Amino acid sequence: MRPSAIRLLNILVPVKRAVDYSVKIRVNPQQTGVDLNVKHSMNPFDEIAVEEAVRLRERHKDQVKSIKAVTIGPPKAVETLRSALAMGADSSIHVEIAENAPAPEPLAVAKTLREIIKRQNEGVDVVILGKQAIDDDLGVTGQMLAGLLGWSQATFASKVEIDPAKKEALVTREIDGGSEEVRCRLPVIITTDLRLNEPRYASLPNIMKAKKKPVEKLTPADLGIDYTPQLETLKVTEPPKRVGGSKVTNVDELVAKLKEAGITAA
Amino acid sequence: MASATLRSSLRLPRLLTRTHCRTFSSSPCVRSVGSLRNFTDEENMLRDAVRRFATDIVGPKVREMDEKEHMDPSIITGLFEQGLMGIETSEEHGGAGGSFTSAIIAIEELAKVDPSVSVLCDVHNTLVNTIFRKYATEEQKQKWLPQLSESRLASFCLSEAGSGSDAFALATRATKDGDDWLINGTKMWITNSYEAEIFLIFANIDPSKGYKGITCFVATKDMGIEIMKKEQKLGIRASSTCSLNFDNLRVPKENVIGGEGKGYKIAIEILNEGRIGIAAQMLGLAQGAFDKAVPYTYQRTQFGQPVGTFQGMQFQIASAAVELETARLLTYNAARLKEEGRSFTKEAAMAKYWASQVAQKVSGSAIEWAGGLGYTRETGIEKFWRDSKIGAIYEGTSNIQLQTIAKFIQKEYS
Numbered sequence: 001m002r003p004s005a006i007r008l009l010n011i012l013v014p015v016k017r018a019v020d021y022s023v024k025i026r027v028n029p030q031q032t033g034v035d036l037n038v039k040h041s042m043n044p045f046d047e048i049a050v051e052e053a054v055r056l057r058e059r060h061k062d063q064v065k066s067i068k069a070v071t072i073g074p075p076k077a078v079e080t081l082r083s084a085l086a087m088g089a090d091s092s093i094h095v096e097i098a099e100n101a102p103a104p105e106p107l108a109v110a111k112t113l114r115e116i117i118k119r120q121n122e123g124v125d126v127v128i129l130g131k132q133a134i135d136d137d138l139g140v141t142g143q144m145l146a147g148l149l150g151w152s153q154a155t156f157a158s159k160v161e162i163d164p165a166k167k168e169a170l171v172t173r174e175i176d177g178g179s180e181e182v183r184c185r186l187p188v189i190i191t192t193d194l195r196l197n198e199p200r201y202a203s204l205p206n207i208m209k210a211k212k213k214p215v216e217k218l219t220p221a222d223l224g225i226d227y228t229p230q231l232e233t234l235k236v237t238e239p240p241k242r243v244g245g246s247k248v249t250n251v252d253e254l255v256a257k258l259k260e261a262g263i264t265a266a
Numbered sequence: 267m268a269s270a271t272l273r274s275s276l277r278l279p280r281l282l283t284r285t286h287c288r289t290f291s292s293s294p295c296v297r298s299v300g301s302l303r304n305f306t307d308e309e310n311m312l313r314d315a316v317r318r319f320a321t322d323i324v325g326p327k328v329r330e331m332d333e334k335e336h337m338d339p340s341i342i343t344g345l346f347e348q349g350l351m352g353i354e355t356s357e358e359h360g361g362a363g364g365s366f367t368s369a370i371i372a373i374e375e376l377a378k379v380d381p382s383v384s385v386l387c388d389v390h391n392t393l394v395n396t397i398f399r400k401y402a403t404e405e406q407k408q409k410w411l412p413q414l415s416e417s418r419l420a421s422f423c424l425s426e427a428g429s430g431s432d433a434f435a436l437a438t439r440a441t442k443d444g445d446d447w448l449i450n451g452t453k454m455w456i457t458n459s460y461e462a463e464i465f466l467i468f469a470n471i472d473p474s475k476g477y478k479g480i481t482c483f484v485a486t487k488d489m490g491i492e493i494m495k496k497e498q499k500l501g502i503r504a505s506s507t508c509s510l511n512f513d514n515l516r517v518p519k520e521n522v523i524g525g526e527g528k529g530y531k532i533a534i535e536i537l538n539e540g541r542i543g544i545a546a547q548m549l550g551l552a553q554g555a556f557d558k559a560v561p562y563t564y565q566r567t568q569f570g571q572p573v574g575t576f577q578g579m580q581f582q583i584a585s586a587a588v589e590l591e592t593a594r595l596l597t598y599n600a601a602r603l604k605e606e607g608r609s610f611t612k613e614a615a616m617a618k619y620w621a622s623q624v625a626q627k628v629s630g631s632a633i634e635w636a637g638g639l640g641y642t643r644e645t646g647i648e649k650f651w652r653d654s655k656i657g658a659i660y661e662g663t664s665n666i667q668l669q670t671i672a673k674f675i676q677k678e679y680s
Contacts, residue, residue, distance in 0.1 A: 041314070082307060201319050204349035204362040207311045
């Protein structure tokens with residue numbers, strides 16, 4: 001009996017334009033957030049996601065039918081999509097919001113992604129995204145998306161193997177106790193952790209080719225999703241400045257100091 | 267004469283609006299007015315990509331390469347893999363089809379980390395690749411450009427022991443032998459020559475014609491080019507600088523680039539562009555030294571405050587920043603003038619001359635700002651100062667640049 005046709009993999013990679021990791025963050029005078037007039041770049045965990053998608057194509061070749069990047073952000077966020085295209089994505093979607101609009105919250109992002117996935121005629125088999133964004137460190141979008149779609153999820157991935165024929169993913173996850181291997185049925189949501197891979201540098205020919213790759217423009221209204229924030233940030237402050245320590249000469253002195261600081265039980 | 271001054275003032279660049287352009291200007295119209303901070307998306311992406319490559323891949327090897335006076339082959343391979351060795355070459359010839367400014371950006375970003383790596387990329391792109399793109403036949407382009415974009419490093423061989431600034435007094439001869447040319451002579455001060463496989467050689471086919479006999483030939487190392495003494499230099503030590511010997515080097519006639527006797531024109535025109543590349547290298551060098559030293563001055567405290575906050579230091583740092591900005595504007599303006607198809611020879615000479623001066627000054631100051639640490643080889647600041655000296659010497663000495671600029675001024679004003 002002939003095996004059922006192997007469905008080709010369509011990979012979706014959501015990416016976020018976030019404050020660059022090398023920037024020295026300063027809290028704004030109103031204490032409502034950080035100064036955003038600084039360098040932005042693709043969230044490093046999302047770069048790892050794009051890289052993993054490209055590596056899946058290098059491994060599975062023609063079985064990876066498409067790699068599509070998607071971002072939600074102001075007009076400038078298209079630069080992030082271009083970076084993804086330069087790394088090897090085939091096409092992209094820009095859900096554009098106004099320049100000074102507040103960033104959408106994870107649930108709104110997950111709903112947006114769900115809607116986009118529904119609209120993909122060819123379907124989506126694998127969604128790979130960063131485990132968290134380095135600006136808000138919320139780390140929930142991938143999980144929420146899996147919940148909304150009812151799909152399998154494998155988060156904090158440090159290794160990903162896909163079997164298109166069996167429609168399975170074998171993912172090694174980094175957890176507190178060590179590593180865990182999970183086997184998931186496709187379609188699957190995977191979130192990337194730091195040790196999954198080291199992203200490539202976009203070579204100049206690929207940067208030039210990225211110019212010709214498509215960027216589809218959408219708005220939240222097109223997708224019927226409300227981005228009104230459900231959470232209100234009350235106050236943002238810097239952590240307390242480090243004060244100098246002191247040296248102790250023996251264990252008794254150490255214990256006395258710890259008691260003084262109220263750190264011991266007795 | 268009133269009419270002469272009026273005529274010459276009409277030739278000065280005009281500020282043009284978006285909607286129309288003055289038709290009696292002899293230079294092509296510019297469609298938009300913007301600062302020199304305007305770059306295309308691709309140029310910005312390239313800057314980021316090269317910066318990361320330079321920091322992550324080149325950075326860790328800089329000191330070792332300098333101490334050993336040897337370019338790590340993996341860096342050359344990395345440059346090819348990143349598509350940085352065929353920046354302006356068209357896609358059909360294996361390149362990236364980028365703008366001239368893209369090449370300038372790549373050279374600048376590499377120089378911020380290692381001016382030796384930067385000059386390797388600069389010579390290959392702005393001298394060798396451009397000669398093929400501008401003067402070679404389609405057949406020659408199809409043969410050589412893909413190799414140059416993908417894997418084979420090249421050298422530009424003009425200077426000799428007896429001809430540096432007086433380049434066209436070169437003595438290397440090429441004599442006809444059947445359908446081939448036999449090249450005899452020696453070249454000196456040739457960048458990349460230790461690692462290069464492809465060489466553009468300028469030789470005279472008819473000394474009775476003076477400089478009009480100079481012809482450009484392409485040859486590969488395996489045709490019999492002898493690499494001789496590798497110079498031990500003050501700076502850019504990882505960049506190989508060797509003498510070459512040609513002993514009846516047999517080169518087929520199809521390896522003549524641009525036509526017999528056209529070598530002078532080719533060299534003059536190409537060195538004009540190459541000048542902007544060196545300006546970019548010097549600019550990157552100066553910026554790299556500045557970027558290494560200044561943060562240190564805000565950390566190092568003496569007499570109860572960071573040394574960078576003493577007014578004397580602030581004035582020095584600010585002054586250096588002004589000089590960096592002037593070098594940057596000269597360099598990028600020259601690059602954009604060239605892209606616009608406008609005359610840029612004077613501006614290129616100004617950029618190269620000035621950027622090399624700024625590089626010397628700023629890198630020297632950077633050492634002093636970092637004090638004793640700045641003087642040690644470990645921190646990598648002193649290397650920039652050693653590397654900067656060559657800027658006033660190669661691809662046209664500072665005196666030659668000044669002479670070029672003076673000639674333009676004389677023409678305009680007399």
